[in-house]
Amino acid sequence: MSKTGPFLLDTPSDAPFPPAELAAREPDGLLAIGGDLSPVRLLNAYAGGVFPWFSEGQPLLWWSPDPRMVFRTDAVHLSSRFRRGLRQSNWQVRADTAFSEVMLACAGAPRPGQDGTWITAEMHQAYVQLHQLGYAHSVEVYDEDTLVGGIYGVSIGQMFFGESMFSGRSGGSKVALAALARTLAQWGWSLIDAQVENPHLLRLGAVHLPRPLFLAQVRDAVQRPGRIGSWTREFGQLPASSLG
Missing domain, CATH: 3.30.70.3550 (Leucyl/phenylalanyl-tRNA-protein transferase, N-terminal domain)
Structure with a gap:
């Protein structure tokens, strides 16, 4: 303590x-x-x-x-095999078109070693409110009209704090994360907070930052001009095949 x-x-x-x-x-x-x-x-x-x-x-x-687990926005890793498969994919990636649905899917996703979820009804209500205020965002992966993956988190200034992601089909969360990272890198944002370590995040390229360094970078990033409000138009529609 x-x-x-x-x-x-x-x-x-x-x-x-x-x-x-x-x-x-x-x-x-x-x-x-x-x-x-x-x-x-x-x-x-x-x-x-x-x-x-x-x-x-x-x-x-x-x-x-x-330490804190983070992704550099220009360093999310997708395996060569996964990228090759994506080149034939017809999935499309959008933002802020199904925030509540992404949260509920994350809440229902099985987690190795965990019984239940921390995404309680109270949490869901609170983050939906943040989304309505323009500070919480989701990235969704669609196969035609079916939601097959997604990620959500909180944005302040030029910092994105990732909360959770899910795969409705194999690879859906990877596509959501990679699309989010590419877009944030294009916007000039450097970090995605991933909170705590797990093997899946490490395989995708997450790294440790000592807390003092993480806090210094966060305090700088949150002071920079951000993007409050819906990201749907700015994000556009990204073909998953472009990540291959």
């Missing part, structure tokens, strides 16, 4: 978040308990390198692990 233990968020929603540098060592990254999932609280948390992660029946838990 930090010297003071986890902070109890009994402050107003718009109060500054405790500094992420004070997060616990064990459990890794636990910073605060309680509070709410109001838009202002969530945006303050993400801008400070903190995210909520808790299961049904738990209090709200806020985290900033060290």
Whole structure:
């Protein structure tokens, strides 16, 4: 634990978040308990390198692990075999056309070693509200009119904080991530936050950043001019075959 233990968020929603540098060592990254999932609280948390992660029946838990798992937007890795298969794909990738559906699909996706989901009804409602305010976004992969993969997260300034992704068909999440990364790189954004390590993310090119370096980069990126509002038009429609 930090010297003071986890902070109890009994402050107003718009109060500054405790500094992420004070997060616990064990459990890794636990910073605060309680509070709410109001838009202002969530945006303050993400801008400070903190995210909520808790299961049904738990209090709200806020985290900033060290090191942090991130993707460089120009370094998402798709295997040569997967890329070759994509060249024959008729899938299309869009943004912000099915945010709620992507969240629900992520909530229902099986996770090795996990029982249930942290994407509770309360979380779903909170992030849909952030989406309506123009700060939460989804990237969707379609086979004609069928949603076959997606990713969602929160955007502040020129920083994208990834929350979860799913595959309805094999490779759907990889396509969503690669399309998001390519678009953000074209916009001049450098990082996608992936939060905590898992083997799948490592295979896709995710890397560790020590928390001090991650926080410094986040605090710079969130001050840069961002893209608030729907990304549907700016993102356009990207053929998955172009990622091959």
